[in-house]
Amino acid sequence: MAKPKSQAIQARRIRPTIHDVAKAAGVSIATVSRALNSPDSVRKELRERVVAAADSMDYMADSVGKALRRQRTQIISTMLPRLADPLFSAVASAIQETLEENGYLGFVQTSGFDNSNLFDRAKRLIEHGTEGLIIFGRIDDQRLLDYCRAHQLPLLSAYSYFEKSEVPTIGFDNYLATRQLVEMLHTLGHSRIAMISGSDKGNDRQQSRIRAFRDINAELGQEPVIEFTHMDFDMADGGAALRRIMENHPETTALICNRCVIAFSVMVEARRLGITVPEHLSLTGFDDIDYAALFDPSLTTVAVPSEKIGRAAAKAMIARLETGAPLGSRRFETEVILRRSVARPRTTA
Amino acid sequence: MAKPKSQAIQARRIRPTIHDVAKAAGVSIATVSRALNSPDSVRKELRERVVAAADSMDYMADSVGKALRRQRTQIISTMLPRLADPLFSAVASAIQETLEENGYLGFVQTSGFDNSNLFDRAKRLIEHGTEGLIIFGRIDDQRLLDYCRAHQLPLLSAYSYFEKSEVPTIGFDNYLATRQLVEMLHTLGHSRIAMISGSDKGNDRQQSRIRAFRDINAELGQEPVIEFTHMDFDMADGGAALRRIMENHPETTALICNRCVIAFSVMVEARRLGITVPEHLSLTGFDDIDYAALFDPSLTTVAVPSEKIGRAAAKAMIARLETGAPLGSRRFETEVILRRSVARPRTTA
């Protein structure tokens, strides 16, 4: 009945345990557990005594002990390229909130922009009892894929959606979104469109956008005009890329920037060069971050339903864990937000 | 020696346990534990057998069992107002990275902008074995303070620094930063300065900035001109506030916006009203987010060393847990980044 005497590992336990509550209430630990977890199964009087004792010492059942016994941790972990990025943090935020609302908790870890060595980074997450793993972007690490399959650890690729994917994926389709954007420009009359991209190394988003752009150009029998620009996190120097494009392809009437920050820097440089936006050059960004609307002229972008994606990913994982229903893929629609940075091309005007 | 027979809680354990490794290597679980944790204490031949067995089945020691036995989880949790916010996510990111580098792992939870009912939100974090709690902003929940003191849970207030604080605080001083900003404007010759703030309800940052502004005005015997504007996350409508200020206080030559997004929206409205920045009105933001430099004119702001603050907070907490040294407070300097949105006042020019 009493807490088994033992050489304490620590001088004294800092948090009260179920034994402390049991002693205070004068019942067995089993009764405490029952009173707290399935109140109906213990007599009213005892139950109240237990609850009072528990409250008086701020007792919270230790999830570690509970997890060990139940073999459930209720932990779902997320790996994303960078947390300090409005694109990703919006999705991560929705994930964390959804987890919390459903009684789960989540570790968050950054992976950088290279998904080819995820396993080592994910190890600690798995050790700590991660029951499900949500990873942003395409998963390129075969060891991780093998491990998850072998040990039945649910794995979900989120943020980007992939038509062909080895694992379930929930997100938006960068390829389609780019086609959508180009089509809109075509409809307005643009036929000479260039693209400025950040590095596509290990970045499935840029890769898909570039692939879409190349495909479209191939269909039209045009040489794709693509310039790359160095991106240092949220800063980009699109200026140099813009100058190269205007020099080598002065016929360009519309410019797709694969990230909003690239577009911002291009805008500044354009103004310096005396190129007016949108009269002389139409400009688009991508990923509709809030600032896009505040720029002058406001920036046309592709809006990504970050919040929806995050919630869907978290919910899917929770459902998988609770019902055992296999994870499914899901594609979210993007929307081109037409703003003042885009107009009909100058030749047509 | 053999794994004790028992009715399995689950049909089959998905992750291999130390018993599986022991059986495969033909040794006791104690030897496995030693071979993996203190290799020197086991004979080379056995050690190799154990390691081989462990590797072959991708064995990772379960942190849940380990935590229960060791009474250490190596988990440090962070609560911040909003994850999808460049201000906070930069700090949170630095925290997470520092934790990971040091063998820790972190839960992240959002608290909204009200720190008065933190305890209930923190409960699950504590249950799950949080060894230290980092909370952004001033901690207003007495229950949480009491709990942490009573149960010796290290508690750290991060992001904002407070001169007088019940708990250790690591961050920057909004009061001082505001004074710094106003002084800079004074030096340039501005004497009629107004402020636009977001809601200060439960927001210690806005509170400190407003307090500093009021104090300065009081010292000069001026009535402080402060307008509030509604902020919906990253969008703000500073336009209306600007109009009110220009109408009631046309003598204003400089305007401090308590968040960059406010400044952005003010800039757009100013342009519409034909007020030129900085010739007619100097404008500042706060929290130097990357976009501030990209606007036209580029925005003068106060740079906050987010990364440093995050790393310092995480390191302090880790040191507290590992050496027992009490947590100390630490104030980080901010820096006014003078950009094109600020110039000498028109009257002086």
Place this chain on the structure above:
DNA sequence: TTAAGAACAGTAAACGTTTACAAATCACGA
């Protein structure tokens, strides 16, 4: 009054790990 069944409470085992202690083995000098 008593037997039977229902309702409730307690005992003990188990989850996966580490580690004190005991036991076994080994090396080596007397």
Place this chain on the structure above:
DNA sequence: TCGTGATTTGTAAACGTTTACTGTTCTTAA
């Protein structure tokens, strides 16, 4: 050859829970 001490390995207990099983008490009907 044997004793001693050092080295290595195994046994078992403990960390904080939950829960199957058992035992006790209470209710109620004969």
